[in-house]
Amino acid sequence: MGKRVAVCAVAQIKNDPNYWHLRFQNMLHECFESIMEQTKVTFDMEKGIRTVITCSDDVFDARTISNNGVTDVVGAQFRGEEKMAQESINGLGYAMASILSGHDDVVLFMGHCKESQGESKKMVTNLAYDPFYCRPLGLDFVSADALQARAYMRKSGVTDTHLAKVVVRSRKNARKNPYARECALVDEQDVMSSPMLADPMREMHYYPDTDWAFGMLLCCEERVKEFTKKPVWISGYGSCMDSYFLGDRDLTSNFSLKNAAKRAYEKAGIKDPRKEINLFELSDHAAYQLPMWAEGVGIADEGKGGAWIDEGGMEKYNVNLSGGQLNGNPLLLGGAARAIECVLQLRGEAGDRQVKGAKKALAQAAYGGAGQHQAVVILEA
Amino acid sequence: MAEYWGIKVEDIFNTMKERFRPEGAKDVSASFGYDIKGEGTWRLTVRNNTMNIEKTDDLAGCAAIMVADGETFVGVNTGKVDGAGAFTSGKVKVEGSLSDFGKTAKMFRKFSPPKKEYTDKDYIQDMFGTIVSRFQPQNCEGLDASIGYDLRGEAGGQWTAVIKDGTCALKNTIEGKPTVRLEVAASDWVRVMMGKIDAMSLLAEGKAAIVGDTSLALKLGQIFAKYTPTWAAPEQELIMLKRTISVNQKFSTGPVMGKFLNSLKEKKIYTNKCPKCGRVHLPAREVCAECRVPATEWITVGPKGQVRYMEYVYYASPDPLTGETRETPYGMGNILLDGCTGNDTFAHLIRRDQIDRIKGGNNEVSGTRVRPVWNETLTGSIHDIKYFEIDE
Known part of the structure; x- marks a missing residue:
């Protein structure tokens, strides 16, 4: 393990079905002010924030280079401002890399998504697919997920009743x-x-449209005391992209998640996640994904997702005590939501859902249909 | 006459009539001159949706005259030379009204070079030049035969295709008695090979004869692959797919943008300014980007002001979803509204028939004074102001 990167502060607004009275700029600015307040960080070009990383989506924001709408409210004018157009957790990886490379001491990481803006989220995710072969068939994340759900449920003995329990x-x-x-x-x-929605996936098995924004301040080990008394360390990060065309993949193999987790565990020096990690936040934007991703990160046995639920695996391993992605976070920001929840837990600030003495936590992100892209972050108190 | 990329300057002018688009010449009644250095001068007259082009020295009364050298002129018309680049570098000049000359762009379909006329002789040479490569050995197992082609007429000649042991050789003569001998006019044979006439009807009319093994003649289509001229364009394999991407969306305006848009409904420009540096936001924004503080102070500015930056835009930018376009050229400008200073300008349109009279200013010199013209129906959008016009 080389140098470490700390999360010094996190900020978020409440997840909401429709912030009809706010622009996403207003949502973000609330988070921005909270980070400034918590850390007293400045924009001094030597000692303060020189780089801001944002995460947003062009289609939801109806503009190309969607970060152009938020540069001012995240304080990024006249300095580096770079956008993560993929799952938000990649932004965390990006911020970590900027600091580990020595180019930046302090990075502000902000993200927003207002899913209520699109009149059809399905049309938005339809755009994620190949425009000539897959889009015309109506393929979107819901239908891609249902293909995976059916195959996975058969493999792992997961039933409609299990999914109801998860919801x-x-x-x-x-x-x-x-x-x-x-x-x-x-x-x-x-x-x-x-x-x-798409058999075997029911409406309640799928996360609802949600508006949300967040902010995080990251910093190098040497300067962490300037910004917080309770740093949370990023000790492992791994991400993996599976094939784009669904037909190229074994949809039940968890290939990309296993790869991402393996890498993160290696970096964090974790041998047995079941014993060493105190809580897990999984990006279950559909109910079947909770047992499936649990298998992927190694806390449920391969092909035994159904039995794992029956045996109380979700409670035993403290999985998604926050409600998880399934209760509602914008899909784009699922990973950041998971990581922020882990940070709150590791700081002992998780209120009624606090895991006592939590020292290590895992945040997972899944993006694309049927979990094409996977990332895993290990955070430590 | 010099040729550029195989095309003469005259070719461009001579095809103008067939390339003319009356729908692109609506409401145009004018003459345009072309002064092509070293080639001559032409006069294009457009009236009542018709046109005339003539080579003449008399360019009097033309609304605009384009001046260019032959190479640039041909290049721009054939897409070999970038038109905008040629204009900015001075290789193309327009004397007179540039905006009038711009209208000619819509009047003509794109020039495409004329196709070369191929003669029967070209076809015959090409056919026998490719016959060996068109031979299909997989269909000729055990075949030992010779096919004599006795083609009559100016383009004609005699050839023999000798087939043996799965190979084909061509001789430029007919010796002795081939297995089958085809006798036909070269011009008719070209038509047969190009699928324009049926060989059977030629036989029936007595215009062709088969001497020897008739059944072999009937198998020619299997012995040789179909003939396609080597100069013919390859079949279209690259299909162009057109898609329009559209997802309906709705946008909250929030407390800042909402207030700004609502004030337009009352024919007011009401916006916020930074409490720290005093910059006025147009349109209103949540925070001052430079000071990173919320812009909480609200003021009414304008609605009159002076033009700071301006441009004429010559393309219509149609909305791909509605097909809605703008009349061109149109004026775009940034206006320093009364009550604003420095760079706090507001972007909007400028009345089309006034753009020639408007001057942009700077911090030392005032630009032309303008005022907004409001729409009849006010909805709380940027279009509540139609455009700005000279305040006189």
């Missing part, structure tokens, strides 16, 4: 998270009678 638990956990989107509490029967 019920997610919404119940979210009630203990003041930043979580407000979703109605439901019982298993409600979930199992929820309409089909």
Whole structure:
């Protein structure tokens, strides 16, 4: 392990179905002011922030180079401002690399997504696919996920009842998270009678449209005391991109997640995640993904996702105590949401959902249809 | 006459009639001159959706005259030379009204070079030049035969294709008695090979004869691959796919943008300024980007002001979804509204028929004074102001 990078502060607004009275600029600015307040960091070109990394999506913001709409509210005027157009967790990796390279001591990392702006989120994710072969078939993240869900559920003995348990638990956990989107509490029967989106995936199995913004301040080890008394360290980061065309992949193999996790564990010196990591935040934007990603990061046995739920695996390993992605975060920002939750836990600031004495946490991000792109971050108190 | 890329200056002018698009010449009634150095001068007259082009020294009364050398003129018309580049570098000049001359761009379809006329002799040479490569040995197992071609007429001649042991050799003569001998006019044979006439009908009319093994003659289509002239364009394999991407969206305006847009409904330009540096935002924005503080102070500016920057735009930028275009040229400008200083300018359109009279200013010299012309219906959008016009 070489030098370390610290998360000095995190800020977020509450996840909301539709911030109709705010522009995404307003949402971001709230987070920006909170980071400034918490850390007293400056924009001095020697000692302060020289580089700001933002994460946003061109299609949701209806402009190319969508960061042009936020440069001012994230304080990035007249300095480096670079955009992560992929899953937000890559922005964390980017910020980490800027600091480890020695180019920056302090990096501000901000992101927003206002999913309520698009009248059809499915049309937006349809645009992620090849325009000539796949888009005309209607392929989007929902239908791609359903292909994976069916195959995975068969392989791992996951049933409609298991998925209902995942949804019920997610919404119940979210009630203990003041930043979580407000979703109605439901019982298993409600979930199992929820309409089909793409069989076997029901409406309630899929995360709802959400508006959210966040901010993080990252810093090199030498200067961490200037900004916080409770740093959280990034000790491992791994990401992996699987094939773009679904037909090129074994959809049940968890190939890219296993690769990303392996790399992150190696960097963080983790031999047995089940024993060494105190809590897991997984990007389950669809219910079947919670057991599937649990297999991928190695806390459930391969092909045993259904039994793992029955045996109380979700509680045993402290998985998604925040409510998880399933309760509602913008898809683009799922990874940042997971990482921020881990930071709060490791700082002992997670309120009613606090894992006592949490020292190590895992945040996972999944983006693209059927979890094409995967990233894993290990955070330590 | 010099040729450039195989094309003469005259070719461009001589094809103007067939390339003319009356729909692109609507409401145009003018003459345009072309002064092509070393080649001559032409006069284009457009009236009542018709046109005339003549080579003449008389360019009197032309609304605009284009001056260029032959190479540049041909190059621009054939896409070999970038038009905008030629104009800015001075290789193309326009005397008179540039905006009038711009209208000619829409009047003509793109010039495409005329196709070379190929003679029967060209085709015959090409056919026998490619016959060996068109031979299909997989269809000729065990075939031992000779095919004599006795083609009559000016383009004609005699050839023999000798097929043996899965190979084909060509002789430029007919010796002795081939297995089959085809007798036909060279010009008719070209038509047969190009699929323009049926060989059977030639036989029926007595214009062709098959001497010897008729069944072999009927197998020619299997012995040789179909003939395509070597100069013919390859078949289109690269398909152009057109897609329009559109996702409906709705945007919250929030407390800042909302206030700005609402004030337009009341024919006011109401915006915010930085409490620290005093910069006025046009349009209103959440924070001062330079001072990183919320811009909390609201003031009314303008609505009159002076033009600071301006340009004429000659392309219509149609909206790909609605097809809606703008009339060209149109004026775009940045206006320093009364109550603003420095670079705090507001971008909007300038009344089309006034753009020639408008001057941009700077911090020392005032630009032309302008005022907004408001739309009849006010909806809280940037179009609530139609454009700015001279304040006189």
